[in-house]
Amino acid sequence: MSTTGGRVLPLRVPLLPGESLDSWLEALARRNGISLRSMLAFLGLRTPSYTRRLYTTLTAGTLRDLEERAGLRPGQLDEAVLAPDFPFGPMQAPGSRYCPRCLAEREGRWLLTWWLPWTFACTTHHLLLHDGCPACDALPRLKTPTRSHDFPAGICTTRASRGADPCGADLTSATSTPLPAGHPLLDTQQWLHGLSPDQAATVSSDLLALAAWLARCLTEADLDSTPPEFLSAWRERRTGPVTSPTGRPRPTSAAVAGILAHHARPLLDTSDIAAIDAIRRLRHRSGPISRMMPAGMFFENWTTLSPGLHGRFLRVADPVLGAMDRVRLRSCTTRARFPRRQGPQPAARARHIPQLLWPTWTLRLIPRQGIKESLFRAVMSVLLLLPGQTTRNARKVTDQLNPHLPTYTTRTLQVLLGNEHDQALPALCYLADYLDEHGSPIDYQRRRRLVPAEPISREEWTELCFATGTHPGGKPGAPISRHVHAQRHLHQLLTGSDLNNPQQPLAWRSPADRSRHLTFTLTLTLAQRQALRDYAAGILERLDIDEPVTWEPPEDACTGLTLPGPRFTDVDLTDVRRLVVTEGRRITEAADALNTTPTHIRLALEHIDHQPPPAGPNSPLAAWRLRQRARDLITREFLEREYVTGRKTLTVIAAETDLPRHVVVEQAEAIGITIYRSPRPLAIDAAWLREQYLTRKRSTSDIAHEAGTEDETIRRRLQRLGIPLRAPGVHSRTIMTATLDRTVPRDIRAAVEGTLHGWLRLHRFEIAMAFPTLDTAAGYLQVHQSALVTQFQRLERDIGHPLFERGAFGKPHRPTSRGKALLRALNKPHVRKLMHQALAPTTLTPMPDTNTLARATTDVTTRRTPGPLTPFDDIPVERIRIRAETLTLLRDLLDHHDAEFYAAQLSTRTGLRQSSLSPRLRQLEQAGWLTSRLEDDTSWLSRAPEGRGPGRRRLYYALTPDGRRAATHELQHRASGRRKRQNAGTQPATNH
Template identity: 30%
Template sequence: MTWATDRLPIVLPPLPGESLDSWIEAYARRLRTSSTGLLRFLGLPGIAARRLVFRLEEGDLKALARLADADASELDRMTLRSVARSDLLPQLPQSGDETAPVWRHLGRHSRFCPHCLADNGGRWPLAWRLPFSFACQQHQCLLVDHCPGCRDRPQLFTNQQLGRSTSGAHCMRLVLRDGRKTACRHDLTQTPAQPLPPDGTALASQQHLGALVQTGSPALHHLYFLSRRCLRSLMLSPRTEPEAVRLALRECNGGLLPDSPHDLADAGRLAIGTTLAIWASDTASTTGKAVFEWLIRTDQAHRLNVSATNLSIDQRLLSWGRASPEIVSRVIADADQDLPLDTRLRYRSAAHPRRPDLTDADIRKRADKIPAALWPSWTLRLLPNTRIDPRTVDGFRRGCRSKLLLAGAKSQHHPWAQPSNRLIIKMAFRRVIASPEHETAIVSCLTQLASHLDDEGSPIDYGRRRHLFTSESITLNLDEYTQLCRRQGWARGGTGRIHMLRWMLLSFLLGTHADLPPRNIHARDEFRYQVPPLMRGFLLEQAATNLAAHRIDEPVLWEPPTEWCDWTDWPGAAPEQISDSDFDTLIADRTSAEETAAALGLTTEHVRLYCDATGTTQPPPRAASPGLGRRRPRRGMLDPGFLRTAHSSGTLNQSLIARTADCSLSTVQNALEEAGIPATPRPEPLSLRITREELEQAYLHRRLSIPDIAEQFGLDRHRLNLLAKKWGIEIRPNSATSNPFALLPDAPALSASMAAISNVRNCVERLRRLVRLPGQRNLCAAARSLGTLPATLTHQLHALEKAAGIQLIERTSPLAATPAGTALVHEAEHLLNLLDAAQSSVT
């Protein structure tokens, strides 16, 4: 038969959803030719019609569309390549392999609905080839897998001349009959099909799968995994399935168990497995939870003959390695209550469960985003409302910080996540965690905080702050603090108050309480509650100044927002649950922290944490009314009469009174103020009465002593000594001894050796003895001549030689000066003569 070369003589449009090979075979039957002859005319020689279901190249598609007067895109949708493009089938068969890693598509074979074949004249839809098609929605029955005639998958078409075969509804598989291979030719429209209830679960499951196919949803992959796992569970544990599983069995298989735990090629097994898989995928329904839990328990019982509580998380996940992340998450969530706390955090089982996937570098980045202890508001939420020692609370906060670094970490050991006092933190967690529900709240909260920190970050780089700021490196402006105290009428306080202010300043910068000795913890906690709001604001300004000094543009304080965690049943109290008005009313009456906590139904530590989180603290006491005075008069050395007498006599010594009365210096100053005794005026700065140049000239060059300089300028020698140290002038060890020759008129310049000797104690007397030593028989004779002891003379000579750094007298008989000593003896004689002449003129 010959046709025109531009198009086929008859137009046969494909049916909706028909496969390409079925359409080619129908076209060939309509033209009374073979599919091979038709394809040869279409310019596609060497391609079998049964292979067209897989793919057709773009050029061949266009040629086929032009000759058959059809749309090329419509023809492409009639092949399995369109399904593979949507990631529903991982791969098409290559080199004769028809088994994909997951769903097994049928390829050249097909399931079929006998009623549909009878209605459409033997035309085969593409959907019957898909691995997830098992029911006919139109005729409400299961699809048939095998031809009753040859009891094998039906072969749809043949490449030979059709001859008397007029329908595509016959099985064309070659079978052996009477020693000859011949086509089966069984009429497939007469095959019985198992009916399904119209409102049953199987048809609903097929409809659900169809919707997933239309949208190209990747959920088909984990449905396949769950389908096989459901069939496997039925085979392993046939009498433990939930009632919903039995319902699916009765509907799809007459209540009989499938004969293979793995193969989904049969429509009945596929219907059962898919129905159960869809149920197990439903995390919201009770049926879905029951089916999935049945799958987990069956798997655990099969692998290890132990209870579920004895299985580690790795053992539980051993057989779920190829499952989708969603399924793995549900397995981890199911194991949540049976896992240790650290493992729950690493697998995030209480919130967002999944396998640990964060490297050491990821955890290091998170460590820089969080302070060394959990933020106050989140500690307030997680701390149970029971009385707990403050040191235990500190350990709990630091432990929460280290646990926060475990969330999602591949490794459980990080040097920056392991605190040095791990034993204290472990004991603190044991004392704080009161119930499994409390532990779940902690795990869920820390997991969600860690997830948001990784995704959204933190505006504060705590790692940099820990590197920059220490108790020695922070700066507190004491002048501004003093001015604030004067403006508000507060006592400035002593060293203890300054130490506490520096502690709070460092705590603001580091985002956590700085370390304090145990004896100071009570004072620290009281200060957290009683620090005036203005003082807190001053410290925040000082913290901002310290940050600006290092060119850091960050907020001083920050905490993760409340919406980062969806937990609501807190073991403690959320800040938003505490009434601000009630709290302000209580602290306005200057109630203690214990009384405020009792009135609010909280613990004292919750009240202090609330102050840390919100900045609301106790206001300062009101100034006393004029004339109110003290309720108890002061006695002893603090009695106003005694203080007035001591002031008028000039014997008032505040430090002595404080030591004698066993009180602080501020208490003595308050007593003086109450007695109406004016404060001692602040002395005039020494820098106004002596300049640095004058002090250096007198002390360094003229080598006068500090007391002599103080007497010369009319200054206090102790304050002058402090001023010299402040100006960086090095103080001599014997700074109280002056150069006796410095005050001589027209004093000559001294040699280096004489300048060193001039600051030796009693240097004039010793020099007079030195100049008389040369010519003496020995030191003993010289001592008798000078009227002193030989040991004393020997000691004084050694002291002069040590100061000069040279030997002055040769120990010979008679004694003789060394060359250097001769020059120094002559210089000493000259200076002594000048000194004697000066003293004679004064007399």
């Protein structure tokens, strides 16, 4: 409660050094001759039931006001109170301990440190503090005294009942156990007094958490130098009840607190090495270390340990922890910590980590054998997310960076530990800490979102290669070319993406594809690498990303560790060039020869220039250089001077510049110069040309002949004048340009005008409508039915309406209303006259007579059904109907009669679709021509791709001996029938 605006106290009492606020307030009340309750009311404060609340609950504003009213300097009362969240613990007595001599010397004024749970001795008088009144054994200063001004200071103010007088025992006369100078307990108390307020709160919390566990671990041997009074108190604590009648933990006596604090000091105050050794000795007393939390320590105590003490316990448990927990808890490093909920989140750290570990750190951490480099890089990157995470579900964390990574993280850690590369795990933790503290200049998450899947086009890649004197490789449309590998290289350079992920657009399609990509990266010249880096920088600039192209954490991020892999500078590039480039050895052989890893050799090869093979005179590179020379020589000013003004031909210019003529033409077209591919244009009167072409309808060839020039010259001149050209060739014929009189019905004009055979289609339509079907009409007209279908479709398209309804079995086709109108129009005399004039006599076909139409009707209404097949005479298989596809199948089966086959294999050999092959194979099997069996387990499992199941089993077929005889019979039968037809001179029908 605030006291702002109150009066200044007339009688004041100074605050003694180290005095508690409750003691000063009591002295102030006694000085003014009023009770403590009245003094608190005068100051505007409530009277708490328990004295402890006086020095733990007052706000800073209240303290400042008290200082002003009592004449104290600002901030002086801060030394007389404790923070509200100071850890007292359940075993701490709610009253105050005390030293009788100090209490006598200070005239009954109480020290603040006597309230602290781990103050157990007086370092001034070398005495053990008292826990209670020597007369009533009550806890001193438990309840707030009410009439303290009526009694002398330094007495026990505990009342037996409400309204009764206080105990009144003189606390200053109590006898205490002396401790010799230099006693370990005094040293421990002196150490506790020397802590800052923040340190005191941390140590107090740790002591409270360790108390129960230490009590279990300490033995009688640990208490040899302890005074008998301390030892008896310790034994009473070990054997007596641990809780009060109300169920609360019993307060810890000063002697027990001193013993616990003295034996806990090595765990808190010494160096890490000494503290870890002490923790290890104590933990081994309850059996071998087999888990993270010490045996005998409660979980609620374990979770309240300070981060530093947690780290020491974790480092002791490190040998028994799993590899994942060692990384997550950093127990293998000096920065071991128990994860906190407010720790670094995986998503925040994932923004700074590529999906593949940085190349230099891959070199420093990868073992020489036991794991693939690409898998190692991907796994180590996701492991960087684990340090400091609260969840033990590693996949839940790692999926935030690479959700498609196979579950090989545990295997990778086993390989690292199996190769005795313990320093690789601390390196992971230190790298994660570096990223949390310093971050990274690259936001890989943003790049993975913004960088296009195909960062460089084929044209840009070709130009880049030519500019660096190298061949771009591959052909347009090829599935895997150097251009595709260049896209992958750029994408990985910018985003660090894992191309093992099949969801990536540029993912590797097979192990061989990955091998080819690695070969591509090793064959890049230094000029190409620099050009690709410059291109990548341009991509970032276009995306408005102000970041370096690549970055790696510095080597001092893991200072003090002996990493398993070599440094890049540990190998001589001259030796690598000699072994790999000059002698042509494999990378693994070069690594063995130089006593290093293949990763080291591959990284070194990226810093060695590979000279490209010389370009031949007809190579694309030579052609590019030729065109580059043309771009330098053939400029617009040059062509304006030599070609336009000087009227030189391009052939002459090509000879003078020593360039091929087609290259000169290409450059001139690119510049935009008008190229004359014939003699220079003649002066032709535009009005005369319009009259000849538009009015008189003369052809361009006639006009060109009269003008003494070429047909193409006239056509170009017409185009420059904006005159639309008539279509060349057949479209210029009279029949195509002529128009019919308006007396001719509209549908006939639509079918005839602007077409070549419009009258013939109308003539055939008239005849076809007399027959019941197109098939019978085609036989009469001696054309194929498909030809009639095509012609009538064109007729309907020209007219814009259906002309007849198609027939079906037992139902003849018939004209629509529009078709009937067309037939009536064709019967008009002037229309028929026009038709006879347009068609040659040999093209006209007379209308069918009555007998012909009757036979056609009979043929349509009578359906022929195939009779049953005649069985084979001496072949015990069922006979089937043979079609064209079946003949192709039987020929292939006879060519491979000794081998088994499956449907996909047969489809590849014959070109037949598998959807039509499968039912025919089943038909042959049912007829006894084939036998079948399912693929055996060995073959089935051997076809399984890496990381996936084998899929469906194949069904193998084999030709039976009887089936072979039946197939031979059918093929010979078809061959003899074909020879008979050829000898009879049969000819196919003519298609008009």
